Amino acid sequence: MPWTGPGIDDALAFAIGAYRERTPQSLAALEAARAVMPGGNTRSSLWTAPYPLSIASGAGCRIVDVDGNGYVDFLGEFTAGIFGHTEPLLARAIAEAHADGIGLSSHTPYETRLARRLVSRFPSMDLVRFANSGTEANLMALTAARRVTGRSRIVVFSGGYHGGVLSFAAGHAPVNVPFDFAVLPFDDARAAEAEFAARGSEIAAVLVEPMQGAGGCNTASPAFLAALRELCDMHGAVLIFDEVQTARMSLGGAQARLGLSPDMTVLGKIFGGGLAFGAFGGRRDIMEQFDPARPGALPHAGTFNNNRLAMAAGVTACDALLTREALDALYLQGEAFRADLNACFEARGGLFRVTGMGSIMNIHATGPQEEARLRLRLLHLRMMERGQYFAARGLIALSFPVGVAETDGFLAAVEDCMPLVAA
Ligand SMILES: Cc1ncc(COP(=O)(O)O)c(C=O)c1O
Structure with a gap:
């Protein structure tokens, strides 16, 4: 159905009014938070406008x-x-680690155990180090690449x-760090070739997500990633895969599915078993720069780098939950x-389309930009009315407890919403 101008604004205003009626305590929570x-x-x-939900509790996928x-x-x-x-299982692991003492001012057995598991999953990582977030891990991976190459330029993608x-x-x-970034179009091997042809001797690293997660779940073509691999090899640059989101695509992440081996890999999110986490690892010669016993070692400090609860x-998570079978099943469930x-x-008219890989996907509204923006907001509000929660920007990430009943429920809610968002 074509957009009829003010119709969508009215529909949105109505949906926002209904949201306000249903969620006064979320607004009150935001007002209290605003003071501090x-x-x-x-x-x-x-x-998210008009104000985000304040969540009191969760259990399973509810x-x-x-x-x-x-x-x-x-x-x-x-x-x-x-x-x-x-x-x-995670609750028990965290409680047990806590019971043995927290913040013990030194190494613990947990970090080696987790490191062993990660390097065995990701053959591209000879050695690994831990951080507190994916952000930190990426910063340290870039720093390592700059140091090992003696160069400063970093290729990233729009x-x-x-x-x-x-x-x-x-x-x-x-707020970005002031590195020398070349921001190239994503999934465009020609643009990368041109950048390397012009400035290859200055490029320390290429940092890329196999699927841009926050950018809307845009998947890189295997040919593009293979071209980056080749360019980095030709010019002596470090290829870094940011698998903070895509590590869940298989036991060895998206890189195993693609059959590609980066020089460094950055991890986060799921490998902390729900707690704050980041990790970066890669080729031995790159990572050994962080060996503190070596003269001129790169420092990488952090009070909570090896925090016992996240490590435990x-x-x-690795042993009991993020198994090959569980990850493959979630991948297939997401594809379906x-x-x-x-x-x-x-x-129902093609007003939306969904992009993604495996269990991570993004709903996009089609059509002209402003109309699409309003229509996605409208769908988001209408879906919440039906008890379905996903990001206002359209992001969906399945978790293990989501089953057929839940995905069927989501699909039924989408069908129910379509006449309401076609204004
Ligand atoms: C691909 C990717 N890299 C890095 C990060 C940053 O991780 P963190 O939020 O733990 O700093 C994120 C977070 O969403 C991410 O999606």
Whole structure:
């Protein structure tokens, strides 16, 4: 159905009114937060107009807001929450690690155990180090690449997101670290070739997500990634795969599915078993720069780099939850769900389409930019009304507790919403 001008504005105003009626305590929570945090916010990605939900509790793949409204959680903590909200094995692992003492001012057995598991999953990583977030891990990987090559230029891609200070969604973010970035179009091997032809001897690293997650779940073509591999080999640059989101695509991440081996890999989110986490690893000669016993070693400090709770949760996550079978099943479930969603949208006028890889996907509204923006907001609000929770920007990340009943419920809600968002 064509857009009829003010219709969509009216539909949106109505849906916002209904949201306000249902969620007064979320607004009250934001007002209280505003007194002590700018805009009541300490994590920019959570902001959505008119105000975000405040969530009181979660169990499995269900969450409840502070007004008592229940939702099926299709956002899964922006991909970090693959285990659901109350995984007993993780709860036990964390409790056991805590019972043995927390913050013991030294090495613990947990970090070696987790490191062993990660290097065995990712053959491209000879050695690994831990950090507190994906952002930190990316910063350290870039630093290592700059040091080992003696160069400073870093190739990244438009729409890429590698952390709060490494964001290329709309060119350069004002808070980005002041590295010498070349921001190239994504999935465009020719543009990368041209950059290397012009400045190959200055390029320290290429940093790329096999699928741009925050950028809208745009998947890189295997040919593009293979071209980057070749260019880095030819020019002596370090190829870094940011697999903070895509590591869940198989036991060995997206790189195993693609059959490609980067020089360095950055991990985060799921390998902390739900707690704050980051890791970077790669070729021995690159990583050994961090060996503190070596003269001139690169320092990489961090009070919580080896924090016992995240390390212990990560070990249990690897052993009991992030198994080959579980990850392959979730991948296939996600592929099927995305196909079903696309079929549903196509059959009802093609107002939306879904991109992604495996269990991570993004709903996009089609059509002219402003109309699409309003229509996605409208769908988001209408889906929340039906107890379906995903990111306002359209991101969906399945977690293990999401089953057929939940995905069928989501599809039914989408069908129900279509007449309401076609204004
Ligand atoms: C691909 C990618 N890299 C890095 C990061 C940053 O991780 P963190 O939020 O743990 O700093 C994210 C976070 O969403 C991400 O999606």
